[in-house]
Amino acid sequence: MLRLTCPYCGAAADETELTPGGEAHLTRHGPGSSDEAFEGYLFLRKNPYGVHFERWRHAHGCGKWFHAARDTRSLQVFGTYSAQVTRPPQDIIDRIAATHPGFDWEAGQ
Template sequence: MLRLTCPCCGAAADETELAPGGEAHLLRQGPGSSDDAFEAYLFQRKNPYGVHFERWRHAHGCGKWFHAARDTRTLEVFGTYSAQVSAPPQDILDRIAEKHPGFSSEGGQ
């Protein structure tokens, strides 16, 4: 079972207490964007077999959104962090790089 620590309230929560929100760090597209950009925003998502950055909501807790970095192969969690940032914190990227040499947050592994 996946277990994440909510960075907002500090509670360790099982996945049954959380609501998934899809891929983290997306560039949002709105009314002024092209049709192609809006289509890409709505439908084209990464679905990696490996390191992935995701959004989660502590639905049965504080109710706040946060981001998590984890490995989809092993369910290993590298860390959780605020949803108010535009990129993963360096300490989490360092933890990922220790386990996955050559990892790049831009292109994956």
């Protein structure tokens, strides 16, 4: 079972206490954007077999949204962090790189 720690209230919650929100760090496109950009925002998502950055909501806790970095192959969680940032904290990137040599956050985004 997937277990994540909410970075806001500190509670370790299993996935039944959380609501998934899909891929993290998306560029939002809405009214006024091109049809291609809006289509990409609505429908085109990564679904990697490996390192993935996701949005989660602590639904049965503090109710706040946060991001999690994890490996979809092994369910290894590299860390959780605020949803109000545009990139993962450096310590999480370093943890991923230690397990996945050659991992490059910039290349993956």
